[in-house]
Amino acid sequence: MTQEQSRLDDSVARWETQLRKGVLELVILLTLREREKYGFELISGIAKRSSLELSEGTIYPLLLRLAKDDLIESRLAQGDGGAPRKYYSVTPHGRRMLDAMTAGWTKLVASVDALTAPETDR
Amino acid sequence: MTQEQSRLDDSVARWETQLRKGVLELVILLTLREREKYGFELISGIAKRSSLELSEGTIYPLLLRLAKDDLIESRLAQGDGGAPRKYYSVTPHGRRMLDAMTAGWTKLVASVDALTAPETDR
DNA sequence: ACCAATATCCTTGCAATGCAAATATAATGG
DNA sequence: CCATTATATTTGCATTGCAAGGATATTGGT
Numbered sequence: 367m368t369q370e371q372s373r374l375d376d377s378v379a380r381w382e383t384q385l386r387k388g389v390l391e392l393v394i395l396l397t398l399r400e401r402e403k404y405g406f407e408l409i410s411g412i413a414k415r416s417s418l419e420l421s422e423g424t425i426y427p428l429l430l431r432l433a434k435d436d437l438i439e440s441r442l443a444q445g446d447g448g449a450p451r452k453y454y455s456v457t458p459h460g461r462r463m464l465d466a467m468t469a470g471w472t473k474l475v476a477s478v479d480a481l482t483a484p485e486t487d488r
Numbered sequence: 489m490t491q492e493q494s495r496l497d498d499s500v501a502r503w504e505t506q507l508r509k510g511v512l513e514l515v516i517l518l519t520l521r522e523r524e525k526y527g528f529e530l531i532s533g534i535a536k537r538s539s540l541e542l543s544e545g546t547i548y549p550l551l552l553r554l555a556k557d558d559l560i561e562s563r564l565a566q567g568d569g570g571a572p573r574k575y576y577s578v579t580p581h582g583r584r585m586l587d588a589m590t591a592g593w594t595k596l597v598a599s600v601d602a603l604t605a606p607e608t609d610r
Numbered sequence: 611a612c613c614a615a616t617a618t619c620c621t622t623g624c625a626a627t628g629c630a631a632a633t634a635t636a637a638t639g640g
Numbered sequence: 641c642c643a644t645t646a647t648a649t650t651t652g653c654a655t656t657g658c659a660a661g662g663a664t665a666t667t668g669g670t
Contacts, residue, residue, distance in 0.1 A: 376558070376579075377557070380589045384656060385596060387627050388503055406647060416599035422513045423629045426649060431627090435499070448646025449636045459496075466500045468604075469512035474507060475597055477538035479517045482590075485537070496663045509656050517653095528618060545658050548620060566624060570617025 386418075390428060392471055393418065395456060395464040398438060402455035404445075405429065429454060437463050506539075512550060513559075514593055515540065516588040517578060520560060524577035526567075527551065551576060560583050 397403065397412055408429075409420050432438045437460035445451040456464065518526065519534055530551075531542050554560045559582035567573040578586065 374584060374588065376634085377585065378592065379533055381513065381589060382592050383510075383628060383654090384513075385592060385657075386502055387509040388505075388507035388516055389596065389600065390628075391489065391503065393603055396600070404647080412603065416602045417595055418599045421629065423631075423650095424627095430649085441604065444647070445637090447637050449634085449648060451647070462496060463499065466496065467503060470504050470505070470507060471600065473539055474511065474662075477540045478511065478515065478593065480538045481534065483643080485522055504628080505625090505657060512657075512669090526618080543658065544619075545621090545660075549657085551633075552620085567617070567666090569666050571619060573618070 389471075390418075390420070390424065391432065392464070392467045394425075394428060394432060395437065395460060395467065398454055398456050398463075402441075403455040404443075404451035404453050406451075408454075418427065433462070436460070512542070512546070512595075513554065514586075516547075516550060516554060516590045517589065519579050519581060520576055521583075521586065524557065524563075524575040526565075526573035526575050527575075530576075554582070558582070 386432055393416075394408065396407060397415075405425060407423070409425060412418050412420060429438065429440075431442060433440060433454070436457055437485070438454045439457050440452045442450050442455045470485065515534060515538075516530065519530055519537075523532065527544070527547055531544070533548055534540050534542060551560065551562075555562060555576070558579055561574045561579050562576045563572045564572050564574055
């Protein structure tokens with residue numbers, strides 16, 4: 367039983383990894399929307415405000431990609447102890463993208479909701 | 489402007505493709521939950537009940553994978569004209585997985601909701 | 611008998627993402 | 641000077657969605 371259970375847990379974990387694809391970009395833009403933040407601040411802030419746990423290996427490639435696509439931009443600044451921080455903020459283009467992504471997300475949530483409800487007769 | 493707009497649209501389309509990853513497995517299991525259905529019926533039924541448009545190239549590999557993982561099973565039956573239909577239904581293991589996936593989905597939606605709300609002071 | 615149309619299903623290959631693991635850089639304190 | 645802490649980067653793999661093309665079975669027209 368324990369083994370079956372752990373196999374199920376592994377499957378769910380793999381699936382949840384897939385489920386996050388795309389969502390994380392939206393999450394980053396949402397989180398940067400109000401004010402600039404640096405990488406570690408993003409990780410801890412998102413963990414505190416939601417049940418999402420991002421790791422560095424996840425967030426830094428993501429931030430680089432968002433910057434390359436001109437959705438966010440960065441500036442370097444000294445922190446207190448440790449390597450200099452890189453503060454990221456949303457560009458105007460990023461805000462337009464954020465609006466489109468929010469719409470797409472809302473539509474997807476509505477679709478799953480509709481399919482969760484009992485099927486109507488035919 | 490038109491060119492900028494179409495570039496944005498392309499980006500959004502690519503992103504929405506990523507956003508669907510994982511969700512489609514949940515959608516299939518949800519749709520098969522009440523009664524067995526065959527591939528084409530799934531595509532048209534999902535399109536009718538939601539705003540999701542799946543294509544054959546999307547759904548068949550997915551169905552094969554779900555069957556290989558023992559989340560669904562299939563039986564062959566004749567339809568009226570055309571190739572024989574393959575009816576898919578959810579296995580007991582698939583129902584357990586569906587429960588876990590529904591929980592994971594709900595948690596994700598709640599997380600995005602929480603990050604959409606204005607940031608509270610610190 | 612043949613061919614076209616229709617309904618259904620399958621396969622291959624590519625582009626994109628999340629993430630573990632390892633590495634790099636800078637400041638501080640002992 | 642070394643260890644620790646805080647922060648950022650890179651590499652490579654597993655997995656997915658999907659376009660494109662093809663395969664299979666039945667029916668109807670000629």
